[in-house]
Amino acid sequence: MLLKWYEEHKRSLPWRDTKDPYRIWISEIILQQTRVVQGYDYYLRFLERFPDVFVLAAASEDEVMQQWQGLGYYSRARNLHAAAKVIANMGHFPTTYEEIRALKGVGDYTAAAISSFAFGLPTAVVDGNVYRVLARHFGIFTPIDTTTGKRVFRELAQQLLDEQHPGDYNQALMDFGALQCIPQSPQCTDCPLANTCVAFSTTSVDQLPVKSKKTEVKTRYFVYLYIRCEGKILLHRRGAGDIWQGLYEPPLLEFEHKAEFDEVVHSADLPLDSRYRLVAEGVKHILTHRVLLADCYEVNVPAEAFSILIERGYTVVEEKVRSEFAAPRLVTRLYSML
Ligand code: SF4
Numbered sequence: 136m137l138l139k140w141y142e143e144h145k146r147s148l149p150w151r152d153t154k155d156p157y158r159i160w161i162s163e164i165i166l167q168q169t170r171v172v173q174g175y176d177y178y179l180r181f182l183e184r185f186p187d188v189f190v191l192a193a194a195s196e197d198e199v200m201q202q203w204q205g206l207g208y209y210s211r212a213r214n215l216h217a218a219a220k221v222i223a224n225m226g227h228f229p230t231t232y233e234e235i236r237a238l239k240g241v242g243d244y245t246a247a248a249i250s251s252f253a254f255g256l257p258t259a260v261v262d263g264n265v266y267r268v269l270a271r272h273f274g275i276f277t278p279i280d281t282t283t284g285k286r287v288f289r290e291l292a293q294q295l296l297d298e299q300h301p302g303d304y305n306q307a308l309m310d311f312g313a314l315q316c317i318p319q320s321p322q323c324t325d326c327p328l329a330n331t332c333v334a335f336s337t338t339s340v341d342q343l344p345v346k347s348k349k350t351e352v353k354t355r356y357f358v359y360l361y362i363r364c365e366g367k368i369l370l371h372r373r374g375a376g377d378i379w380q381g382l383y384e385p386p387l388l389e390f391e392h393k394a395e396f397d398e399v400v401h402s403a404d405l406p407l408d409s410r411y412r413l414v415a416e417g418v419k420h421i422l423t424h425r426v427l428l429a430d431c432y433e434v435n436v437p438a439e440a441f442s443i444l445i446e447r448g449y450t451v452v453e454e455k456v457r458s459e460f461a462a463p464r465l466v467t468r469l470y471s472m473l
Pocket of ligand 1: 268271272321326329333334335340
């Protein structure tokens, strides 16, 4: 039933017309936290620049980050790069679920996806779409974000897997969740599974799937200082253990609240004759558990003060080549407002 539905509704995507594990791997990593519409162009550009795993392994981290710029969740790019080096050393892409699962940045879902799509291995994928379809169709109220819930859904998905066509079956189930059994207002009236759907027959569709926790969203207040002098600016490279690790941004101040101008001047600790101009205010950037609100000041400082600031450990960059330094999307939005 599901495979028949898939034949008619299958989304045509470039990474589906291939069995090349490298291409499938890249697409799966991009799609881990990015929507298909947004990830599509990145996928094509990434493959154009890094057509195989050996080219990717030989590239510098800065180059990889530059290609990833704007996609967010940059640890994905760093892990991809590290894993590419491991694969290049092996001389070929790993071919078993366990070896694929051992690659950096590859979790249960991604390993099952690559194993089944590229190698036809009987490994069931469980992503958000699969949780939703199974919870509704079988009327399962066990919360999906608990250890028990994860086990129950993983076992059920594995039991249901069509071992003759594991790749197509996995894609079909995920597409079904993405197109038919969608989170809000699923299309139950013309659903081919409606006859056997527990949630539909018990009118509990909108209660499933169940989650045990609500995520608390925190707001953080950023102030960027775009410090400039004679065509040069200062950038800071984000360090380890950070979602933006390896990316460049102007010097940053962080506050618990929206900072007033005099607070910014006080915390910036720049020479008194620096000239400030507010270029952006309250620019919103949403992350999974956080909302960032960013202000940006352009600060022109005199030449002698600039050389003192360089000693604070910033990278000095010619303003006209700023775009060569990969930056978080929030920062590129601020750049466009300067
Ligand atoms: S009947 Fe509705 S809830 Fe049940 S599987 Fe179909 S779309 Fe999903």
